[in-house]
Amino acid sequence: MAALPIKFGILGCADIARKVSRAITLSPNSTLYAVGSRSVEKAEKFARENGFPESAKVYGSYEAVLDDPDVDAVYIPLPTSLHIKWAVAAAQKKKHLLLEKPMALNVGDFDKILEACESSGVQIMDGTMWMHHPRTGKMKEFLKDSEQFGQLKSVQSCFTFAADKDFLENDIRVKPDLDALGALGDTGWYCVRSILWAADLDLPKSVLALRGTVFNSAGVILACSASLLWEDGKVATFHCSFLANLTMDVTVVGTNGTLRLHDFIIPFEEREASFFTAIKSGFTELVTAWEPKPSQHTVTTELPQEALLVTEFSRLVGSIKYEGAKPEKKWPTLSRKTQLILDAVKASIEKGYEIVEIVS
Amino acid sequence: MAALPIKFGILGCADIARKVSRAITLSPNSTLYAVGSRSVEKAEKFARENGFPESAKVYGSYEAVLDDPDVDAVYIPLPTSLHIKWAVAAAQKKKHLLLEKPMALNVGDFDKILEACESSGVQIMDGTMWMHHPRTGKMKEFLKDSEQFGQLKSVQSCFTFAADKDFLENDIRVKPDLDALGALGDTGWYCVRSILWAADLDLPKSVLALRGTVFNSAGVILACSASLLWEDGKVATFHCSFLANLTMDVTVVGTNGTLRLHDFIIPFEEREASFFTAIKSGFTELVTAWEPKPSQHTVTTELPQEALLVTEFSRLVGSIKYEGAKPEKKWPTLSRKTQLILDAVKASIEKGYEIVEIVS
Numbered sequence: 001m002a003a004l005p006i007k008f009g010i011l012g013c014a015d016i017a018r019k020v021s022r023a024i025t026l027s028p029n030s031t032l033y034a035v036g037s038r039s040v041e042k043a044e045k046f047a048r049e050n051g052f053p054e055s056a057k058v059y060g061s062y063e064a065v066l067d068d069p070d071v072d073a074v075y076i077p078l079p080t081s082l083h084i085k086w087a088v089a090a091a092q093k094k095k096h097l098l099l100e101k102p103m104a105l106n107v108g109d110f111d112k113i114l115e116a117c118e119s120s121g122v123q124i125m126d127g128t129m130w131m132h133h134p135r136t137g138k139m140k141e142f143l144k145d146s147e148q149f150g151q152l153k154s155v156q157s158c159f160t161f162a163a164d165k166d167f168l169e170n171d172i173r174v175k176p177d178l179d180a181l182g183a184l185g186d187t188g189w190y191c192v193r194s195i196l197w198a199a200d201l202d203l204p205k206s207v208l209a210l211r212g213t214v215f216n217s218a219g220v221i222l223a224c225s226a227s228l229l230w231e232d233g234k235v236a237t238f239h240c241s242f243l244a245n246l247t248m249d250v251t252v253v254g255t256n257g258t259l260r261l262h263d264f265i266i267p268f269e270e271r272e273a274s275f276f277t278a279i280k281s282g283f284t285e286l287v288t289a290w291e292p293k294p295s296q297h298t299v300t301t302e303l304p305q306e307a308l309l310v311t312e313f314s315r316l317v318g319s320i321k322y323e324g325a326k327p328e329k330k331w332p333t334l335s336r337k338t339q340l341i342l343d344a345v346k347a348s349i350e351k352g353y354e355i356v357e358i359v360s
Numbered sequence: 361m362a363a364l365p366i367k368f369g370i371l372g373c374a375d376i377a378r379k380v381s382r383a384i385t386l387s388p389n390s391t392l393y394a395v396g397s398r399s400v401e402k403a404e405k406f407a408r409e410n411g412f413p414e415s416a417k418v419y420g421s422y423e424a425v426l427d428d429p430d431v432d433a434v435y436i437p438l439p440t441s442l443h444i445k446w447a448v449a450a451a452q453k454k455k456h457l458l459l460e461k462p463m464a465l466n467v468g469d470f471d472k473i474l475e476a477c478e479s480s481g482v483q484i485m486d487g488t489m490w491m492h493h494p495r496t497g498k499m500k501e502f503l504k505d506s507e508q509f510g511q512l513k514s515v516q517s518c519f520t521f522a523a524d525k526d527f528l529e530n531d532i533r534v535k536p537d538l539d540a541l542g543a544l545g546d547t548g549w550y551c552v553r554s555i556l557w558a559a560d561l562d563l564p565k566s567v568l569a570l571r572g573t574v575f576n577s578a579g580v581i582l583a584c585s586a587s588l589l590w591e592d593g594k595v596a597t598f599h600c601s602f603l604a605n606l607t608m609d610v611t612v613v614g615t616n617g618t619l620r621l622h623d624f625i626i627p628f629e630e631r632e633a634s635f636f637t638a639i640k641s642g643f644t645e646l647v648t649a650w651e652p653k654p655s656q657h658t659v660t661t662e663l664p665q666e667a668l669l670v671t672e673f674s675r676l677v678g679s680i681k682y683e684g685a686k687p688e689k690k691w692p693t694l695s696r697k698t699q700l701i702l703d704a705v706k707a708s709i710e711k712g713y714e715i716v717e718i719v720s
């Protein structure tokens with residue numbers, strides 16, 4: 001592609017924007033072009049500390065980034081409650097959208113964002129980085145292998161981390177007016193995504209939150225669990241929390257095979273990542289050991305997963321910009337399904353742990 | 361101990377009795393002494409093929425084993441529905457009892473067995489082998505470490521195996537008159553045990569079976585899931601099944617640490633077994649890798665876990681026989697709690713997935 005790199009504007013100086021700024025720099029088809037913050041000093045400091053080129057634009061407002069005609073795409077790591085306002089505004093200004101998860105406070109809001117993107121013909125993608133790691137593709141090959149893996153039967157997913165006192169008091173993810181979905185919107189997003197991914201995006205027919213949800217004094221979820229059931233009998237459970245040691249486990253079991261890993265969201269190492277598969281597992285004659293045993297697979301990557309995310313997003317934006325392609329619907333469809341299940345878990349909790357049917 | 365080895369009689373020639381016969385031979389304080397089957401030919405064949413000494417007694421009935429005054433202890437691998445009859449009969453004949461899991465069809469039946477054992481002063485222990493692996497003790501040290509592991513928050517446990525056509529048609533574990541608890545009594549027993557073990561035997565306050573139970577045409581459970589909730593907010597889920605690839609995963613998450621393993625019931629290798637721990641896990645500065653990372657621990661054992669089970673059981677029997685000790689209550693207490701939770705899961709399913717409170 002002889003086309004120019006996609007020029008990114010970043011709205012706000014959230015912590016996660018540092019990682020994504022580095023990813024934009026690392027990605028061969030994108031460049032850091034602008035950053036906007038409510039404080040121009042903060043934006044300047046951010047640009048200075050995060051590898052923005054000398055020529056980068058530094059703005060004292062989000063609007064100014066959207067008004068810059070040279071900005072191709074924006075990365076929005078703002079609190080979830082602000083997504084609808086700024087994502088819609090960005091789409092209306094024809095900016096392609098890389099939006100941090102959760103996409104919105106609910107699927108209704110997300111649909112408004114989606115509508116704005118569709119009417120402007122811009123690409124939207126969520127910031128779920130692990131989807132773009134080559135390990136994820138390798139694992140998918142295994143899950144799609146009807147001989148080795150067979151038919152999916154169950155998924156157990158767990159993403160927890162032990163937030164410190166400062167996080168539990170001050171982070172946007174514990175504030176009802178900023179990230180009202182709390183741990184469900186943050187760690188739960190990834191659990192739900194891993195389950196949907198394993199189920200090949202097949203939506204469950206129903207969702208049941210499990211008793212034991214922990215709320216903070218403002219009513220924001222700090223930990224919760226849920227169970228999902230599909231028409232064809234597949235089942236899944238997940239547990240997400242801000243209150244337990246960092247854990248990212250998924251176990252996916254099919255009729256013939258098993259897939260598991262312990263670092264599905266952020267690999268233990270930046271440049272290589274492992275997963276375990278087991279195929280038609282069984283025992284030695286007296287059932288005293290396994291035969292065959294599971295095996296470990298390691299996948300290396302030159303670029304970290306977040307740079308691969310930016311590369312894929314920029315590729316799609318470039319196709320639209322330079323080749324007149326249409327936006328890729330696969331990514332917003334996946335975001336929407338994830339959001340739909342988060343909504344159902346939340347509704348189940350609010351209804352006193354009733355079963356919630358999924359209507360897509 | 362200068363005392364003689366404990367003399368075992370085995371009731372029936374179940375497949376699992378082959379593994380336990382070998383374990384009795386391997387164990388330094390026990391010996392194969394008798395086997396009884398409804399067919400004396402079957403018993404003779406079993407004794408010949410499973411390392412019984414020339415002097416061993418071979419009987420054409422279970423009663424005859426119980427009537428042999430030289431038998432110290434019996435191993436009962438009969439179908440669960442027969443446990444109450446034969447376990448009570450054995451206890452009344454003052455035989456110590458190594459009983460296959462599940463202990464009974466319900467806790468009421470188990471209590472009758474327990475009563476018979478208590479009034480005869482005999483030891484009872486269930487056949488849950490992994491409890492006796494030195495790995496289990498090592499893992500327990502980790503879970504008890506308030507600094508490294510902290511307070512337990514959640515457990516996810518999964519034990520499935522892919523039964524073949526013959527099993528699904530003919531095995532005792534799919535027959536309502538033999539092992540009416542099906543996959544719940546078999547694979548579910550281990551899931552529940554792993555959860556109770558992780559919870560330091562603290563009983564949950566309530567149990568909820570999750571929709572999606574698979575039954576065979578005779579109404580026996582082939583797959584099910586459940587969720588457990590404790591007074592202090594701990595949560596656990598498990599999935600057990602005869603219909604998916606052999607998987608034995610447990611993830612135990614505390615406030616400071618995580619424990620996980622993939623072969624908790626039967627280690628991949630007979631003489632060495634691993635587990636993974638993570639302590640105060642976190643990320644590198646830009647959240648692009650883990651720091652510190654989890655670590656793997658390997659525990660070797662000279663005797664396989666089933667021989668260690670027999671050794672521990674025989675040690676307790678020897679203490680009673682030669683030193684006038686009282687039966688050790690720790691083991692039946694653990695069996696009873698496991699059975700109590702199985703009962704609650706079954707009740708929850710039967711009540712249409714209502715929450716069942718645990719009353720101990």
